[in-house]
Amino acid sequence: MDERDSVGVSIRSISKRYGSTEALKDITLNIEPGEFMSLLGPSGSGKTTLLGALGGFVMPSSGSVWVGDQDMTYMPPHKRNIGIVFQSYALFPHMSVGENVAFPLRARRLPKSTWPERVKQALAMVELDGYQDRGVSQLSGGQRQRVALARAIVFEPRLILMDEPLSALDKQLRETMQIELRRLHRKLGATVVYVTHDQREALTMSDRVAILKDGELVQIGAPETLHNNPKDSFVxxxxxxxxxxxxxxxxxxxxxxxxxxxxxxxxxxxxxxxxxxxxxxxxxxxxxxxxxxxxxxxxxxxxxxxxxxxxxxxxxxxxxxxxxxxxxxxxxxxxxxxxxxxxxxxxxxxxxxxxxxxxxxxxxxxxxx
Ligand SMILES: Nc1ncnc2c1ncn2[C@@H]1O[C@H](COP(=O)(O)OP(=O)(O)O)[C@@H](O)[C@H]1O
Ligand SMILES: [Mg+2]
The missing domain is CATH 2.40.50.140 (Nucleic acid-binding proteins)
Known part of the structure; x- marks a missing residue:
C-alpha cells in the first residue's frame, strides 16, 4: 500500500449518551490521511466510545463520521474497510496463525487464490515470516499481538483502529512494540487512530495526540506542543x-x-x-x-x-x-x-x-x- 491510498477522517460534532452518562460531548476532530493520531485520556474519558464510533460499534446520539468523502455514521462495521486491533488479541485459539490472519479475507470473500500471498506479506510486515502453520497457543504474548496486527492489515485497510493494543504486554516488550508499530505505520502509510491512557506511549508514537477528559476534547496537538504549551492544568x-x-x-x-x-x-x-x-x-x-x-x-x-x-x-x-x-x-x-x-x-x-x-x-x- 502506498500513501495515496490512506484516507482522512472527519469526526463532526459527535455526542453519545448512555442514559444519563454523556460519554462523548460534541467532539469535532479531523485526522489527516496517513496520520498517526492517538486518543489519550484517563479511564472513562470516552476513548473507546469514540473509537467505536469510527469502527461502527457505537451509534452516535448525534453528529457524523466521515472517512474520505464518505459519510460512514450508519454504515455497519464490516462494510467500512477498517482494520481493528483490540487489547485482548481476540485470536481464534483453534486456528493456526495463517488461518487467523486469513480470516478477514474469508469474511470479505476475497478470491481464495490471493490469500497465501497476502497472508505471507502481512506476516512479513510484523516479522513473523514462516509462522503460518504454528498454533496460536504456542506463541508468546508479543507474537500473538503481532498476529492480531497482521490480521488487521492483511486486507490493506485505509484506516486502522487500535484500542490499547499493547497494555497486556510487559514494559520492555511494550516499548519495543511501540517502535515497531511506528515503523509499521511508516511502511503501510495507512491512517491510524490509536487509543491509550499512557501519555508516554502517546507521545512516543503519534504525529498528533487528542486529549480527552469526561467525554470532551481538551486539546489536540503534536507531542511537543502538548508538552510545552499545555492548554490548562489538566493537560x-x-x-x-x-x-x-x-x-x-x-x-x-x-x-x-x-x-x-x-x-x-x-x-x-x-x-x-x-x-x-x-x-x-x-x-x-x-x-x-x-x-x-x-x-x-x-x-x-x-x-x-x-x-x-x-x-x-x-x-x-x-x-x-x-x-x-x-x-x-x-x-x-x-x-x-x-x-x-x-x-x-x-x-x-x-x-x-x-x-x-x-x-x-x-x-x-x-x-x-
Ligand atoms: N455500553 C455502555 N453502556 C453504558 N455506559 C457506557 C457504555 N460504554 C461506555 N460507557 C460509559 O461511557 C464513558 C466512557 O467510556 P469509555 O469510552 O469506555 O472510556 P475509556 O475508553 O476512555 O476508558 C464511561 O463513563 C463509561 O462508563
Ligand atoms: Mg477504553
Missing amino acids: ASFIGDSTLLPVTRIDEHTVQLGTHTLRSAKPIAPHAELLLAIQTEKLLIDDGLHEPGINRLPCRVVEAVYQGDSLRLFLELEDGTSISMRQPSHHTALQKIPPLGERLSVVLHPEDTIIVPRAGCAPPATNVA
Missing part, C-alpha cells in the same frame, strides 16, 4: 511529570510565586487561577554559570534518589513548598549529588516556565490588567 499534569504551584500574574510575562517573581517567555493571559507547571527535567541546579535573566529559586534538599537512568531530587522552597527535579545520571551529575539538608538554588529558564489556567475554571469576565 500539564497529564502530560510529562510536573509539579503545579499556584502563582499570581503581575504582567504579561511575569508571575509571583511566594516571594519570588518568575519570568515566562510566553505571554500569560489574565485568569482567575493560574498555576506554574514545573516539569521535573527542566529544573537545573544553579552552578552560577547561568545568565542573569534566568529564574532562580532557593531551596533545601530533602531527598536525593538514584533511579538508575536518572537522579531525582526532592526539594523544599523557603515556604515549605515541595518540588522535584530529575537529571540524567551521567557521571558528572552523580559527582554532584548534594547532601541532604544542603541549601542550593535551582534555575528555570523563562522558555521552560509554563503558566497554565486551572482546568475547569472560567477566565474572569472583565479584563484584568
Whole structure:
C-alpha cells in the first residue's frame, strides 16, 4: 500500500449518551490521511466510545463520521474497510496463525487464490515470516499481538483502529512494540487512530495526540506542543511529570510565586487561577554559570534518589513548598549529588516556565490588567 491510498477522517460534532452518562460531548476532530493520531485520556474519558464510533460499534446520539468523502455514521462495521486491533488479541485459539490472519479475507470473500500471498506479506510486515502453520497457543504474548496486527492489515485497510493494543504486554516488550508499530505505520502509510491512557506511549508514537477528559476534547496537538504549551492544568499534569504551584500574574510575562517573581517567555493571559507547571527535567541546579535573566529559586534538599537512568531530587522552597527535579545520571551529575539538608538554588529558564489556567475554571469576565 502506498500513501495515496490512506484516507482522512472527519469526526463532526459527535455526542453519545448512555442514559444519563454523556460519554462523548460534541467532539469535532479531523485526522489527516496517513496520520498517526492517538486518543489519550484517563479511564472513562470516552476513548473507546469514540473509537467505536469510527469502527461502527457505537451509534452516535448525534453528529457524523466521515472517512474520505464518505459519510460512514450508519454504515455497519464490516462494510467500512477498517482494520481493528483490540487489547485482548481476540485470536481464534483453534486456528493456526495463517488461518487467523486469513480470516478477514474469508469474511470479505476475497478470491481464495490471493490469500497465501497476502497472508505471507502481512506476516512479513510484523516479522513473523514462516509462522503460518504454528498454533496460536504456542506463541508468546508479543507474537500473538503481532498476529492480531497482521490480521488487521492483511486486507490493506485505509484506516486502522487500535484500542490499547499493547497494555497486556510487559514494559520492555511494550516499548519495543511501540517502535515497531511506528515503523509499521511508516511502511503501510495507512491512517491510524490509536487509543491509550499512557501519555508516554502517546507521545512516543503519534504525529498528533487528542486529549480527552469526561467525554470532551481538551486539546489536540503534536507531542511537543502538548508538552510545552499545555492548554490548562489538566493537560500539564497529564502530560510529562510536573509539579503545579499556584502563582499570581503581575504582567504579561511575569508571575509571583511566594516571594519570588518568575519570568515566562510566553505571554500569560489574565485568569482567575493560574498555576506554574514545573516539569521535573527542566529544573537545573544553579552552578552560577547561568545568565542573569534566568529564574532562580532557593531551596533545601530533602531527598536525593538514584533511579538508575536518572537522579531525582526532592526539594523544599523557603515556604515549605515541595518540588522535584530529575537529571540524567551521567557521571558528572552523580559527582554532584548534594547532601541532604544542603541549601542550593535551582534555575528555570523563562522558555521552560509554563503558566497554565486551572482546568475547569472560567477566565474572569472583565479584563484584568
Ligand atoms: N455500553 C455502555 N453502556 C453504558 N455506559 C457506557 C457504555 N460504554 C461506555 N460507557 C460509559 O461511557 C464513558 C466512557 O467510556 P469509555 O469510552 O469506555 O472510556 P475509556 O475508553 O476512555 O476508558 C464511561 O463513563 C463509561 O462508563
Ligand atoms: Mg477504553
